[in-house]
Amino acid sequence: MRTLRPTMLRFLRPRSQLSTRSQHLLARTLFTQTSSTSAKALTADKLNPRLLEAQYAVRGELVLKSMEMKKDLESGNSTLPFKSIIACNIGNPQEVGQSPISFPRQVLALCTCPELLNNAAVINSMPSDVVARAQKYLKSVPSGTGAYSESKGIQVVRDEIATFITNRDGGIPANPDHIFITDGASPAVQMSLQAVIAHENVGIMIPIPQYPLYSAAIAMNGGNAVSYYLDEAADWGLSVSELQRSLDEARAKNVECRAIAIINPGNPTGQVMSRKEMEGVVQFCYDNGLVLMADEVYQENIWMKDQIFISFKKVLREMEMKGTIEAGETELLSFHSISKGFFGECGRRGGYVEFVNIEENTLEQMYKMASISLCSNLDGQLTMGLMVQPPVEGEPSYKQYIEEKTNILESLQRRANKIVNALNELEGVTCNTTQGALYAFPQIQLPQGAVDRASELGKPPDTYYCLELLEATGIVVVPGSGFGQVDGTWHFRTTILPQEENFDDVIERMTNFHQEFLAKHQ
């Protein structure tokens, strides 16, 4: 039975009233195996163990520490050896200075506050295609952005997305009814995993290194993360033989793999898959009855001149058309987002999932799941529409739109090259080319002294390295252990996002720190 603390005694009710609670606590102590002395239900020993197990390093210990430091810097009394925190931990472009694209923001402002459409001064100051687009949306959705929409998202935007996909894939059609708009790609991935993880023996194949949304959501849903390794020596390439090894190993443990996550372009690894690799994956999914979860949120972020983005939808449909695989059999979920690319509209929370070759009654179940949360936010839905159907040549907004887009993408390309080159200059650091996406993922050889020191502190060596980097420079990166890596290797992920005017400073801080770190632990 619970021991009441002395400080509680003055709050006690008469003994007769205590009896229910006492009996309950007594019963709990007698009949449960936990040794808790708390009557509370939301305590570490009683919380959902799946939640306790889930890890999400992108916003973990380092970020919390950096938030404290930021407050310290803002207080004006800081003794920290730097003047600013540089958040390289997360693909959050506008947080680190990227300006939003003007066109969508103008349309959204008019949709948010339609009375502006009656203000001649406002209308005269806006390009006419902005006004027309806002009017189109408000006509299609007369209740505006303040009403719940259909749970899949508003029809007009799902139509725009379907048109975008069709054009992107060279005319291969997309069905607007098979597209669900969501509050970013993350909830779409989570709801898909929740549907597919039917019991605790279900396995989901994920790349190592992976974006930890996958491992976290698999843990939260009580499934098994089945690792397949990307080949660092081959520019983070993917081989079917490794997929097969991974699948066989899972089967030997009675884990029933039902889906595979593929991130292309890669996060945290920055590779862009070749068509041949993609065909191998589709064939593998077909052969083994796996749902292909294609995380394609970085499809606009391709940095190599000789590469283009190819969607899994296109590869799959073309293999079906050639008869390489049976038509209609290979299940594909393709995820996209307004948070990456050059929009970088993370805070608006917009994304979609396209369901390909999914049975209608399963789509009805997915609709039901979406409907429990009612709908995704309308502002994010419209932003998705504006991203996939931007101004076209001849429209008044086109020139500014293309300038803004090109400036961002060209600058990101320069930054991708610059950071990879700088990292490769560091002693004991090797970094594959960032072919796409918004990250570099260097491997760092840590001196034994650093490994020992980390061990004393009870931390993985790469976490120790990243914490030291933060404390010395204010730069926040994420340790490789948060993404997974080959045992005995150490990495970190940095975004390529700091603005170009700060870039030399970031690289200089990193370089100086690295040299001092090596010197200190050699």
Next chain:
Amino acid sequence: MRTLRPTMLRFLRPRSQLSTRSQHLLARTLFTQTSSTSAKALTADKLNPRLLEAQYAVRGELVLKSMEMKKDLESGNSTLPFKSIIACNIGNPQEVGQSPISFPRQVLALCTCPELLNNAAVINSMPSDVVARAQKYLKSVPSGTGAYSESKGIQVVRDEIATFITNRDGGIPANPDHIFITDGASPAVQMSLQAVIAHENVGIMIPIPQYPLYSAAIAMNGGNAVSYYLDEAADWGLSVSELQRSLDEARAKNVECRAIAIINPGNPTGQVMSRKEMEGVVQFCYDNGLVLMADEVYQENIWMKDQIFISFKKVLREMEMKGTIEAGETELLSFHSISKGFFGECGRRGGYVEFVNIEENTLEQMYKMASISLCSNLDGQLTMGLMVQPPVEGEPSYKQYIEEKTNILESLQRRANKIVNALNELEGVTCNTTQGALYAFPQIQLPQGAVDRASELGKPPDTYYCLELLEATGIVVVPGSGFGQVDGTWHFRTTILPQEENFDDVIERMTNFHQEFLAKHQ
């Protein structure tokens, strides 16, 4: 082994390449107990059974049918006996004509498109407090609404919410660090249930009738919904003896209750709890170690002149201060939303949960869970700030704000009375007063002929009634079976939201239908 359909044969690869898939399918057939002939993973027989089990009637069969009818009406070739669909199924005020409050929309437009702040014509057309508020937000969040925020939500809005709660509760303080902003109240409820449902014997006490978010989320998380009944004969009152009966019955079945959901004002039932009832609930939670999940999203919607909204936080803290219960022991989660009240900003998806008496390490786990989805949408976050800290007397926006607010609330009050009175006029229908929230929940006596006909159709009698209502009138309501009800009684939920100019028409359509329905089945 799978039988290939003849139409597939032309797509087949050479036999040698088929072998992996064939072997896999053979293995699946041999080693699993399902008789599925599909290699797909997202099929009804393989989906997460918790998803299949979850029900959410508010957007179920009736709504899908009404959406088809709406398309039919829009085609211009409809033969339906009405000209419009009237959505009384969901508390979605702006969908049925409620205008948004001007003040938040103006501020949001400026925050969405800050270049408008440089446009003299825009600034001159806006009240100065609108401009000042937008500037305040943009100063606090320099990256604007396009960057991920802290996962709990931006500090400036959490501070505004804490001030609001403190003022609402007569000075009882709120901690901004214990407030998480979410994409509406629904995700906050879902994440709380996900944390508390630690294993399959955990029970969550829910009212009957209840808002089906609760039963659906409990099913999705694999817990047990433990019903306690509200007393229809006592204006949907709640008694502690009924709570105790429900808890005892659950314990007898080895269900370990860890939380109780209370919806006040009630949904679908419209009652407003008395302070005495609330004290009984808090004491019951204290006595039995239950987390009190207080769904208080309708706190602005109180229609009786002699009633006020009292928060569970205030009742709990005052009981602690009086020594009725130990301080710090009773865990409370209070949910609020921008979707109800008089804002009705459903489409913006904004809500919060305040955690009271929750251990710090549990809050860290909740933070981690929030961080996996990164953050809620910034537009919804700001709308929450604007709702809880509206213009005050003396500010330029105040007059218009109060006028808009008063018009909406007074009109809703008239509509609440009008619909309840009209329902009580119908033969065999009794409806408790809608004291608060946005719904009426009448009980309908159905003639045996209707019960028999429903049975033939394989539907609950109230579902049959609602389907017939829809087909005859275009009015969409939700059957009582979607919320739960005493066995053998039948109800439906209607919102009070149709605009006043349509109200007589709605009531007339309902009345005529009801008479014809009775005549048809007598």
